[in-house]
Amino acid sequence: MSPTPALVVDNLRKTYSNGVEALKGISLTVQPGDFFALLGPNGAGKSTLIGILSSLVNSSGGDAQVFGVSVNKDRSEAMRLIGLVPQEINFNQFEKPFDICVNEAGFYGIPRKIAAERAEKYLKELRLWDKAQMQARTLSGGMKRRLMIARAMMNEPKLLILDEPTAGVDIEIRRSMWQFVSAINAAGTTVILTTHYLEEAESLCRNIAIIDHGTIIENTSMKRLLATLDVETFVLDVDTLPDELPNVHGVTLRRRDEHMLEAEMARSHDLNSLFATLSAHGITVTSMRNKTNRLEELFVRLVEGGRNGKEQAA
Amino acid sequence: MSNTAANLIALNTIVRREIVRIMRIWTQTLIPPAITMTLYFVIFGKLIGSRIGTIQGGFSYMQYIVPGLVMMSIITNSYGNISSSFFGAKFSRAVEEMLVSPMPNWVILLGYVTGAVARGLVVGVLVLLIALFFTDLHVAHPLITFASVLLGATIFSLAGFVNAVYAKKFDDIALVPTFVLTPLTYLGGVFYSVNMLGEPWQAISRANPILYMVNAFRFGVLGISDVHVGVAFVVMLGFVVGLSIVALQLLKRGVGLRS
Numbered sequence: 001m002s003p004t005p006a007l008v009v010d011n012l013r014k015t016y017s018n019g020v021e022a023l024k025g026i027s028l029t030v031q032p033g034d035f036f037a038l039l040g041p042n043g044a045g046k047s048t049l050i051g052i053l054s055s056l057v058n059s060s061g062g063d064a065q066v067f068g069v070s071v072n073k074d075r076s077e078a079m080r081l082i083g084l085v086p087q088e089i090n091f092n093q094f095e096k097p098f099d100i101c102v103n104e105a106g107f108y109g110i111p112r113k114i115a116a117e118r119a120e121k122y123l124k125e126l127r128l129w130d131k132a133q134m135q136a137r138t139l140s141g142g143m144k145r146r147l148m149i150a151r152a153m154m155n156e157p158k159l160l161i162l163d164e165p166t167a168g169v170d171i172e173i174r175r176s177m178w179q180f181v182s183a184i185n186a187a188g189t190t191v192i193l194t195t196h197y198l199e200e201a202e203s204l205c206r207n208i209a210i211i212d213h214g215t216i217i218e219n220t221s222m223k224r225l226l227a228t229l230d231v232e233t234f235v236l237d238v239d240t241l242p243d244e245l246p247n248v249h250g251v252t253l254r255r256r257d258e259h260m261l262e263a264e265m266a267r268s269h270d271l272n273s274l275f276a277t278l279s280a281h282g283i284t285v286t287s288m289r290n291k292t293n294r295l296e297e298l299f300v301r302l303v304e305g306g307r308n309g310k311e312q313a314a
Numbered sequence: 315m316s317n318t319a320a321n322l323i324a325l326n327t328i329v330r331r332e333i334v335r336i337m338r339i340w341t342q343t344l345i346p347p348a349i350t351m352t353l354y355f356v357i358f359g360k361l362i363g364s365r366i367g368t369i370q371g372g373f374s375y376m377q378y379i380v381p382g383l384v385m386m387s388i389i390t391n392s393y394g395n396i397s398s399s400f401f402g403a404k405f406s407r408a409v410e411e412m413l414v415s416p417m418p419n420w421v422i423l424l425g426y427v428t429g430a431v432a433r434g435l436v437v438g439v440l441v442l443l444i445a446l447f448f449t450d451l452h453v454a455h456p457l458i459t460f461a462s463v464l465l466g467a468t469i470f471s472l473a474g475f476v477n478a479v480y481a482k483k484f485d486d487i488a489l490v491p492t493f494v495l496t497p498l499t500y501l502g503g504v505f506y507s508v509n510m511l512g513e514p515w516q517a518i519s520r521a522n523p524i525l526y527m528v529n530a531f532r533f534g535v536l537g538i539s540d541v542h543v544g545v546a547f548v549v550m551l552g553f554v555v556g557l558s559i560v561a562l563q564l565l566k567r568g569v570g571l572r573s
Contacts, residue, residue: 016573054414057573076317076416084414090407094338099331106327107415109320151411 004068006032006159006190007053012062014048014214022048024214025062030192030207032067032158035185037205037222038194041303045214046194047087050163054084066159080108083157085148087164093137097128097147100136101154108155115154122150125180142173149177153184160184161192166200178204198299202226212303233291236261239284246281248274262291324417325425332429335399336436343395343433344440347387351441354383355448358505370507371538376449380442381532382504385466387441389524392434392467393495396426396474397487404478409571419565423558427471434467451535458543459534465550466527470495472557479564479571498524508540523553 007030014023022045030036040046051057053064055075064071069078091100098119105115123129126146131139139147145165152160162181166174174197182204185191195201201208201222208225210218218225238261245253245261250269254262261283263274278285336343355376363375370378403409412422445451453459473490481487502524508516519525520541530546533539539546565571 051573055572056410056413058568076418079414079416082414086407086410088407090410092403092406092408099334103327103331104411104415106330107324107412107417109317109323109416111323 003032005065006030006034006067007192008065009049009053010063010065012049012052012064013060014045014052014057015060022214023052023059026211026214026216027062028209028216028219030159030190032190033185033188034190034207035182035205036190036192037201037208038192038211039198039201039208039299040194040211044211046211047163048214049211050084050086050161050192050194053161054082055079080155081158083152083155083160085145085152085160085162085165087167089144089148091136091144091147091151093135095136096133097123097136097139097150098132100147101151104151105154110155118154118156119150122153123147126150127176142169145169146173146177149180157189159190159192163194164196165193166195166197174200210299210302218302231264232267233262233264235289235291236263236278236285237287238278239286241283242281246277246283248277321417321421324415324421325428328412328422328425329428329432332395332399332426333432336395336429336433343391344437347391347437348440348444351383351387352444354379355445359448370509371536373536373538374449377451377536378507378532379505380445380449380451381535382502382528384438384441384445385463385524385528385531386499386504388434388438388463388467389470389499389527390491390495391437392430393470393474393477393491395433396430396471397478397481397490399429400426400475400478401481401484401487404481404570405484413571419562423472423475423561423565426475427468430471430474431464431467434471435463438463438467453535454537455534457534459531461547462527462530462534462550465547465554466531469523469527469550469553469557472554472561475561476557476564479561479569482570498522503528503540523549526550 007028009026009028011025011027012023013021013025015021026045026049038046038049048057052059053066053071055071055078059072063073066078066081069081071078095103098116101119101123102112102115105118106112110118119132120129123132126149128139128143128146128150131143136144136147145167149162149165160181165181166177169177178200181191181193193201193205205222207221208218209216235256238259241255241258241261245255248263250265251274252264254264256262265274275285359376359379363379366375369375400409403412442451477487477490501519502522503519504524508519508525511519526541526546526549529539529541530543530550533543533546
């Protein structure tokens with residue numbers, strides 16, 4: 001028997017009072033233990049979907065089930081299973097991080113002693129323990145985002161929803177946040193992530209849905225989606241570059257700096273001719289890697305493709 | 315863990331947080347009403363009251379206005395506490411912490427109301443202690459005194475909650491106290507007996523809910539009242555039930571909270 005999905009969204013619709021149709025009957029399934037990317041341009045409907053899942057937005061139709069529990073019919077039980085890291089800072093900035101976490105646990109009915117232990121655990125894991133007794137407003141932007149992750153973990157959710165958690169956060173803190181979330185996911189928590197940093201989604205997520213104008217325009221595994229990309233870009237580290245780059249048939253070369261070259265080519269193109277030409281021009285390749293913005297290229301293609309299709313249909 | 319136990323923990327969390335907030339900003343929550351009421355006692359009770367002499371039942375004017383002033387401070391502080399605290403949570407979006415949690419709406423409402431009633435009671439005790447510097451008081455009916463304080467604070471906590479739910483900006487939570495609460499309080503028999511008014515003002519005064527709270531409390535403390543104390547309690551209970559239904563409906567529909 002297959003396990004109960006972590007999330008089933010069934011024909012979910014939302015029309016706001018001003019007439020804006022944010023969700024036009026979307027359906028998707030997230031399997032337990034998945035690290036799922038929910039991507040889309042601004043205003044696509046991602047935050048509305050997350051709002052409905054977390055009961056901050058009332059749906060206009062359809063339903064969502066979290067581990068088999070209907071958000072519409074049994075809100076309280078469904079909410080016990082979810083942890084939410086919202087896009088906007090939404091804690092009382094005059095409270096202390098420790099109190100924010102302990103109070104959050106209290107809202108979920110977790111006794112104070114256990115709440116205090118969990119607060120210490122997660123604030124330590126997110127490197128905030130030394131700030132636990134300071135007013136939250138004195139924390140930096142990155143610390144506030146980590147505090148929201150610690151807070152979301154207080155009920156030890158089975159489904160963790162992260163709505164652009166790394167917006168405006170520097171690379172070092174972003175990496176430490178992803179290490180933490182990856183470990184949580186590895187321990188069994190299902191994670192749904194929305195982000196505009198597509199390389200994050202590409203490296204972290206196993207499955208993906210792309211939403212635009214309130215409809216799902218792609219819903220597949222990351223591997224399968226990336227396989228549809230017929231163009232590949234490599235980053236080559238070289239000893240030195242001549243003033244003029246050589247011409248290689250079927251390959252577009254771009255200089256990134258004195259010691260770095262980008263080579264864009266069809267996936268079917270062989271690499272031997274590239275290396276042979278570079279070698280003939282005295283360029284020695286010292287290392288090579290895949291450029292990790294393949295998802296970004298696909299994302300732009302899908303979203304633009306969808307819009308062009310709609311314009312033509314209109 | 316049972317739902318009841320979880321709800322009790324959630325309720326305790328909100329109440330505790332509210333009380334911590336009241337104590338954290340005690341210079342804004344506890345001191346100003348004490349100073350204001352001291353001025354009332356000095357000016358109205360001592361200076362003007364000494365020229366008025368006795369009023370209704372042989373009580374000095376100072377003794378007469380003490381219950382009204384205590385109730386007035388309880389009402390305004392309960393109202394002010396919940397409206398600013400809940401609207402503040404809405405404004406900072408911290409209210410979402412509660413809205414996304416499994417706790418039912420009645421726990422949110424009861425938690426905030428309990429916090430506001432607690433502030434009202436603390437301020438009421440402070441004002442009563444200050445009053446003892448100016449006059450002697452013997453509580454005639456302790457149970458009625460306590461019940462009227464509790465109901466009065468609850469009514470205005472609920473009203474403050476409704477105000478905060480509808481408020482879109484901080485001005486909106488100052489509007490009701492300025493244009494509704496203060497006039498009703500001054501016209502609610504705090505400083506005078508409504509029996510001193512002619513018609514139609516006496517009849518109009520009886521439509522003012524604060525009149526019933528002040529007089530129920532005055533009956534509890536002094537044993538005198540302009541209205542039948544039973545009627546006063548029926549009116550107060552009616553307001554508690556009515557406002558609770560309104561507040562819970564607003565939470566259920568998510569007015570101003572969920573889109």
